[in-house]
């Protein structure tokens with residue numbers, strides 16, 4: 535847990551600082567022909583993430599840890615893709631590879647037609663961690679403004695964006711509160727506002743509601759769906775909850791135990807607008823069963 539929190543704070547800083555530095559050095563960075571590299575999926579939408587034969591083996595003092603093996607995945611703009619799999623199967627590692635917080639041992643990864651490192655410089659990633667990672671000495675508004683400060687946005691723009699994104703996550707009126715004055719669910723909404731504040735192409739969410747009770751989680755799932763619909767963002771979401779994955783996703787990627795491999799890819803052709811009652815429908819139950827079967831088939835049962 536301590537390692538995890540440490541990772542969260544330093545990763546947040548890494549994601550934002552490198553983005554900030556670019557602004558200072560080269561504000562005109564976007565190449566004119568950036569779109570020429572994009573592959574277009576059969577859906578006709580541009581490809582946001584293109585992952586080919588990606589593997590990562592960690593070298594540790596106790597030997598090698600093969601975290602991910604042979605991952606192939608394409609994600610189109612506007613999708614909501616969930617990774618689901620048993621604890622330790624490499625979900626976080628895959629998200630970190632996409633965000634350029636880890637480097638692959640082999641394989642290829644492109645985001646919006648450029649390397650993950652380049653995408654990071656272009657502020658492609660908004661990252662929401664399991665712990666809200668808000669600074670307790672800053673107000674909610676000032677927490678949302680932090681990445682914008684580092685990126686060099688003007689004071690007026692920072693304030694306007696903080697107000698706008700806090701309203702988007704239904705936190706209007708809480709701008710001047712401190713994080714510890716908010717509930718866990720509200721804190722997580724504030725961290726979503728912070729991740730969206732600089733308008734990243736991709737919203738990466740690592741079990742963002744995993745520490746919350748089920749009723750709060752249900753409510754946040756509904757809100758997140760609305761947010762996704764309103765903003766049109768591409769979301770990559772990690773969870774180990776089957777109902778959460780099925781309720782939220784346009785596509786579910788089922789992963790095997792470590793080394794994580796993709797064992798099933800499930801398209802969910804649900805209407806964009808849906809309420810929690812949707813979980814009672816036969817389509818929902820059918821997809822949830824398929825996810826469960828995938829998770830079972832990948833399980834070694836030796837624990």
Ligand SMILES: Nc1ncnc2c1ncn2[C@@H]1O[C@H](COP(=O)(O)OP(=O)(O)O)[C@@H](O)[C@H]1O
Nearest residue numbers: 592594599601620621622623624625626627628
């Ligand atoms: N920096 C690291 N060094 C060594 N091993 C790691 C590192 N990060 C993750 N791992 C290992 O890689 C595997 C996958 O971890 P992780 O991606 O966190 O799994 P998940 O998010 O699916 O629970 C685990 O066995 C974990 O211990």
Ligand SMILES: [Mg+2]
Nearest residue numbers: 625626627740
């Ligand atoms: Mg994880």
